[in-house]
Structure formats: C-alpha cells, structure tokens
Amino acid sequence: MxxxxxxxxxxxxxxxxxxxxxxxxxxxxxxxxxxxxxxxxxxxxxxxxxxxxxxxxxxxxxxxxxxxxxxxxxxxxxxxxxxxxxxxxxxxxxxxxxxxxxxxxxxxxxxxxxxxxxxxxxxxxxxxxxxxxxxxxxxxxTSCNTTGLIRAVDCLDREVGAEKVAITIIRRVADPGDYHRGLTNALKIDKAPSHQAVDLMTIMPHVEATGILIHTPVTHGHIITVVLTPKKDISVDEAIAIFEKHPRIRVVSIDEGFLGNASLFRYARDLGNPRGDMYEIALWKDSVVKSGKDLMFAINIPQESVxxxxxxxxxxxxxxxxxxxxxxxxxxxxxxxxxxxxx
Known part of the structure; x- marks a missing residue:
C-alpha cells in the first residue's frame, strides 16, 4: 500500500x-x-x-x-x-x-x-x-468551536433535519500556558452574530444560524449552548440516542462527575491521553431539554485537539x-x- x-x-x-x-x-x-x-x-x-x-x-x-x-x-x-x-x-x-x-x-x-x-x-x-x-x-x-458545533448540528440534521440554530459560546480566553492575553478578571462579549454561526451556514447553507460569543478568563475548553429547531419533532430521549451514535460525540452527565470543562480535561489526563487531549466533543445529556419543538443542549469543545x-x-x-x-x-x-x- x-x-x-x-x-x-x-x-x-x-x-x-x-x-x-x-x-x-x-x-x-x-x-x-x-x-x-x-x-x-x-x-x-x-x-x-x-x-x-x-x-x-x-x-x-x-x-x-x-x-x-x-x-x-x-x-x-x-x-x-x-x-x-x-x-x-x-x-x-x-x-x-x-x-x-x-x-x-x-x-x-x-x-x-x-x-x-x-x-x-x-x-x-x-x-x-x-x-x-x-x-x-x-x-x-473550520475553527475549533465551529468544528465541534457542526458535528452536533450535522448529527441531528442527518437524522431529523435542522431548520435553524441559535448558539451562545462561552469561550476560553487562551490556551493553557499562554500569557499573551494577560491576567484578567472579566467577561467580554463580541458583536453578534459570532463567526461560528456564519461559518456553520457556509458549510451548511440550508440551516439558518446566529449566535453570541462571550470570552471567559479560563483555559480548558469552550462550552456552547445550542437551541436547534428540528424539521421533525423528536423527544429528548430520541435526541440523546442520535447523539450517542456519533463516534466523535461523547455523551456525559453531571451525575457521573462531569461538572464542566475542567472535569473533562482532568478525565482526558486520567485516561492517559497525551497532553490531556480529547478528540471528541462532550455533550451533557442533562442539558438536553425542549422548549416547544426546539431542542436545547450544551457541548464542550477541547480547543487544542478537536x-x-x-x-x-x-x-x-x-x-x-x-x-x-x-x-x-x-x-x-x-x-x-x-x-x-x-x-
């Protein structure tokens, strides 16, 4: 070969x-x-x-x-x-x-x-x-956030169709070990729409997307909340089952101890993954809820390796x-x- x-x-x-x-x-x-x-x-x-x-x-x-x-x-x-x-x-x-x-x-x-x-x-x-x-x-x-976001949206879109998404990105300010952003104690908001929403529409032009991005003074990953309007009405359990089939989505829960971004970084190190890397995004099953037909969920983006x-x-x-x-x-x-x- x-x-x-x-x-x-x-x-x-x-x-x-x-x-x-x-x-x-x-x-x-x-x-x-x-x-x-x-x-x-x-x-x-x-x-x-x-x-x-x-x-x-x-x-x-x-x-x-x-x-x-x-x-x-x-x-x-x-x-x-x-x-x-x-x-x-x-x-x-x-x-x-x-x-x-x-x-x-x-x-x-x-x-x-x-x-x-x-x-x-x-x-x-x-x-x-x-x-x-x-x-x-x-x-x-695509960027790290857009890469992980598209995985989750595309996953549902292929199964039930996606009409539109609205996202909020809670973005780490720098990678571990970086000093160029300084030492901060503040949150910073960007003008909407975030580029990740625009980029998603470039890759998936049939989905209407918009979003807001907030910079946070942390280093171990981003968290994105997503509100997605599916073309076919599905239950929370059906949505979780779809996510669980995707190889690059790791479905986790708060009850298991995955309290946030730092929990996932620590878990990757406990697994022995080089540098604490994780190729999969994590999706909290506890975060999957419905508002009318819309689905809401939260994902973690391991920005260095995703x-x-x-x-x-x-x-x-x-x-x-x-x-x-x-x-x-x-x-x-x-x-x-x-x-x-x-x-």
Missing part, C-alpha cells in the same frame, strides 16, 4: 497534535515538521529524541536552532518537495504566504480556521461536506483516499482510536 506523504508547517499547539495524529495513520507517512525557532514545543521535540524530522521555515534562524542543539533536516521548501500534501498550522496570515511555496511545487495543502476563507478552494468539515473536498488542492478547516480528526479527513478527501464521508471519517476514527470507548 502506497502511503500518502504528509508534512506539517508550524509545530505549535495544533501542529504538534497534527503531527501525532498523522503518525498514527497506517496509510500515511509523516515526512517532517517545520518551524521557525527553538520554541518550547521544538525543545520538547528534541528532548523526546526527535521522533519527527524538523525543517526550518526561517533559514535566518538556523543559528538559534543550532545553538539549542536541535538538528535540522532542511528548509520548509525541502519538506514541501518531499510530500504529497501539507498541513499548515502556522499563525494566521502565514499560511497564505506559505501557499505560494505549495503552489510553486504543485503540492496540496490544508489550512486552519485562523486563515481567511479565500486561502482555499473548499471550506471543509469531515462530516458535513466531505465530498466537496474530494480532489481539492486547497482546503480550509480539529485534528477533521484535518486527517481533509487529507483523505484531497488525496481521494476514500470517496465518501462514511469511509473517510471511519478510517480516521479507527487510527485515532475514536469511539472505541463506546464499544
């Missing part, structure tokens, strides 16, 4: 998780990762024995990498020439610049949610529009490894071990 060769640009919060995710796929080969400086993530890579080759995305910084004793296998352009497709997890705006390198060598690429939609041919989600990504040269993923499966899906679609969403997402789930806890 010919393995698809993959490179990762940007070895930060998302990039290192993408590298780990690709390395777990039996039908893919991680050629290497690229970064610009001896960051903590790169230093940790060295201390772990360099399981992945490192390429420098900024040759002018080679001296700093050499001084830190970090071996370099070449430049970003060298990496691009050796792969079939790149996963670009660089800071917003850098991906657009890197695209010129990918185009120069005729290589496909997948960009993250921070890039503008115009960077790609397809705004992609593994479950909601997998087939639109088939054979595409450039795909862009988009990894959809990135792998994007590789499968772009390289036409599997031709439909069911087989493509199933392969990704199998190698990442997603859904095994349900069996």
């Amino acid at each position: 010919k393995k698809i060769k993959v490179g990762v640009a940007g070895y930060g919060v998302i990039g290192q998780r993408l590298a780990d995710g690709v390395a777990l796929q039996d039908d893919m080969e991680l050629v290497g990762v690229a970064d610009v400086a001896p960051t903590l993530s790169v230093r940790a890579l060295k201390e772990k024995g360099m399981p992945y080759k490192l390429f420098t995305a900024m040759p002018d910084n080679t001296a700093a990498l050499d001084e830190a004793g970090i071996p370099i296998s070449g430049s970003l352009e060298d990496l691009v020439q050796q792969v079939d497709i790149m996963l670009d997890a660089t800071s917003a705006g850098i991906g657009l610049k890197n695209k010129e390198i990918y185009k120069k060598y005729g290589k496909k690429a997948v960009f993250q949610g921070g890039e503008k939609n115009t960077v790609a041919d397809v705004f992609f989600h593994g479950y909601a529009n997998y087939e639109k990504g088939l054979g595409a040269d450039y795909l862009k993923l 988009v990894i499966p959809e990135n792998i899906d994007a590789i499968r679609a772009a390289m036409e490894m599997q031709s439909d969403r069911e087989s493509g997402t199933s392969e990704t789930n199998k190698y990442l071990g997603i859904g095994t806890w349900k069996k």
Whole structure:
C-alpha cells in the first residue's frame, strides 16, 4: 500500500497534535515538521529524541536552532518537495504566504480556521461536506468551536433535519500556558452574530444560524449552548440516542462527575491521553431539554485537539483516499482510536 506523504508547517499547539495524529495513520507517512525557532514545543521535540524530522521555515534562524542543539533536516521548501500534501498550522496570515511555496511545487495543502476563507478552494468539515473536498488542492478547516458545533448540528440534521440554530459560546480566553492575553478578571462579549454561526451556514447553507460569543478568563475548553429547531419533532430521549451514535460525540452527565470543562480535561489526563487531549466533543445529556419543538443542549469543545480528526479527513478527501464521508471519517476514527470507548 502506497502511503500518502504528509508534512506539517508550524509545530505549535495544533501542529504538534497534527503531527501525532498523522503518525498514527497506517496509510500515511509523516515526512517532517517545520518551524521557525527553538520554541518550547521544538525543545520538547528534541528532548523526546526527535521522533519527527524538523525543517526550518526561517533559514535566518538556523543559528538559534543550532545553538539549542536541535538538528535540522532542511528548509520548509525541502519538506514541501518531499510530500504529497501539507498541513499548515502556522499563525494566521502565514499560511497564505506559505501557499505560494505549495503552489510553486504543485503540492496540496490544508489550512486552519485562523486563515481567511479565500486561502482555499473548499471550506471543509469531515462530516458535513466531505465530498466537496474530494480532489481539492486547497482546503480550509473550520475553527475549533465551529468544528465541534457542526458535528452536533450535522448529527441531528442527518437524522431529523435542522431548520435553524441559535448558539451562545462561552469561550476560553487562551490556551493553557499562554500569557499573551494577560491576567484578567472579566467577561467580554463580541458583536453578534459570532463567526461560528456564519461559518456553520457556509458549510451548511440550508440551516439558518446566529449566535453570541462571550470570552471567559479560563483555559480548558469552550462550552456552547445550542437551541436547534428540528424539521421533525423528536423527544429528548430520541435526541440523546442520535447523539450517542456519533463516534466523535461523547455523551456525559453531571451525575457521573462531569461538572464542566475542567472535569473533562482532568478525565482526558486520567485516561492517559497525551497532553490531556480529547478528540471528541462532550455533550451533557442533562442539558438536553425542549422548549416547544426546539431542542436545547450544551457541548464542550477541547480547543487544542478537536480539529485534528477533521484535518486527517481533509487529507483523505484531497488525496481521494476514500470517496465518501462514511469511509473517510471511519478510517480516521479507527487510527485515532475514536469511539472505541463506546464499544
């Protein structure tokens, strides 16, 4: 079996998780990762024995990498020439610049949610529009919140149809270990509608969506409350049963001890998941209620790791490894071990 060769640009919060995710796929080969400086993530890579080759995305910084004793296998352009497709997890705006390198060598690429939609041919989600990504040269993923939100909405939409959704996002202000947002004791509200609602409509144009976003001074995940109007009236128990069938949705309850975002982060660590990551979103069965025909529920978004499966899906679609969403997402789930806890 010919393995698809993959490179990762940007070895930060998302990039290192993408590298780990690709390395777990039996039908893919991680050629290497690229970064610009001896960051903590790169230093940790060295201390772990360099399981992945490192390429420098900024040759002018080679001296700093050499001084830190970090071996370099070449430049970003060298990496691009050796792969079939790149996963670009660089800071917003850098991906657009890197695209010129990918185009120069005729290589496909997948960009993250921070890039503008115009960077790609397809705004992609593994479950909601997998087939639109088939054979595409450039795909862009949705943000972490939008990725998890679409999983839940698409899940119900495929079973009973969804007319409209209204969301409130309680958004963590920064990732664990980040200091750039400062030390705060405040909540901050954005203008409505939130981009996640707009992005959902871009992926699922048949669903009317709107939303509000509130920034909170926490780090371990977002919580989204959703009010969804189904086309077919269903009970709470029927809705929960639909959610429970989805491999990337973990249905939990307060009675089990899942009191909030921190409970889920701790549980992921207790499971032994690297970095406390969890690929699934969590949905509280205790939160599923009805108001007339409308369904309301709450989900938890593990922002550092939730988009990894959809990135792998994007590789499968772009390289036409599997031709439909069911087989493509199933392969990704199998190698990442997603859904095994349900069996």
